Amino acid sequence: MPQNHFNLLKTCHNARAGELNTPHGKVPTPLFMPVGSQATVKTLTPEDVKGLGFNMLLANTYHLYLRPGIDVIKKLGGLHKFMVWDGAILTDSGGYQVFSLSPLCKITDDGATFRSHIDGSEHFLTPELAVKYQESLGADVIMVLDECSAYGDSKDKVRKAMERTHRWAERCLKAHKSKNQALYAIVQGGMFPDLRQASAEYLTKLDFPGYAIGGLSVGEPKEVTMPLVEQTAALLPPDKPRYLMGVGAPEDLVAGVARGIDIFDCALPTRVARNGALFTRQGRVNIRRATYSKMDKPIDPTCDCSTCRTFSAAYLNHLFRAEELLALRLATIHNLRFISNLMKDIRNAILDGTFDVFAKDFLSGYKTTNEQTRVEQKEKWLKGRENSGI
């Protein structure tokens, strides 16, 4: 692994600004990685992704193993060349698929037996294979194979998954030969603070170049997530990058950075975009709503993305209703640009020592959809009362 994989440049309370050194360049942190499971950020070209301000993205070992196959990509010169992306790449091990595809998966200490969601064929993934595959893909950062618990799992079950994750982490470490890749461990422990602590302490002793927090944002209430993030992050070595896996709603990025997280990835911004939900500084907005059908302004007049600089909300509304493919792309561009700008603003605020103010301002201005809907409904209700003369 590279020397000085991570440089911590500045802190502002718990928030940290730094940079990741990878074979494909330096990447500033706090960092958000768009998700490109199948070697593509859906609807975008690599050039688009770069243009939106991203230097690193995430791809998925399980998906690429099933299709087109690890060997195919290796023979074609590795993942960077295959997908024509010259920035950094982090590959997930397939551990998350053990969780999300659990009906198709059986786990033993040896590894995970999968049934392909594509053709039903059976496959076996071990910690050693996960490392080997990721080395073949040639990602800059690779992840240990872990077992992610579901929200609501019993403590006993979570503990067993965590202990297995620890054993698998050691096996991954032993199997990892490549010098060009940083292998990150993944802290598990579900919603149990004592297990989280045990996991962080255990893995920290193994001295990985980076540490991820996994198994959160799996359906638990938000009030549960952030205290666990805060507690776990505090137990991780300060000189190593901390990666909160699968978190990426704007409000969660700010909250995560405030608790000492350096790296995020999430399918949410891109997936939600494809379903018509767009981020603005005021909160999330559903572009399909009737209110936008005649709006001649961009969805966010302050946004510098090509979608907002070019098209009206009414046009986007029309594209979504007409199920035109351009809608997916324009919305993805907007949401990723929003996230990219947010991360840049966060980093600048940390470097300026004003992150606390920034976070407070952002969170007070950014209403979640639920809050927004609640406010609107209350306004309608009040208006109705006024009209009926009450």
Next chain:
RNA sequence: GGAGGGAUGCCGGAGCGGCCAAUCGGAGCAGACUGUAAAUCUGCCGCCCUAAGGGCUACGCAAGUUCGAAUCUUGCUCCCUCCA
């Protein structure tokens, strides 16, 4: 001129005596989505009442039959197909 068939909620289209405010699509109105099996999924969708629930008006129009009609009978209006 003759012979058939049909008129159902915003639209298409089921239902063919009570379990029908009416299956199912679509449109419309909202919501969800967090290491992507996702261009996916969920709810609402005659009117009124705060919810459980209740009330009202409804299946072209009118008059009947019946305890009870979107469903049966008769007349009327309009539409479609075929033969002249």
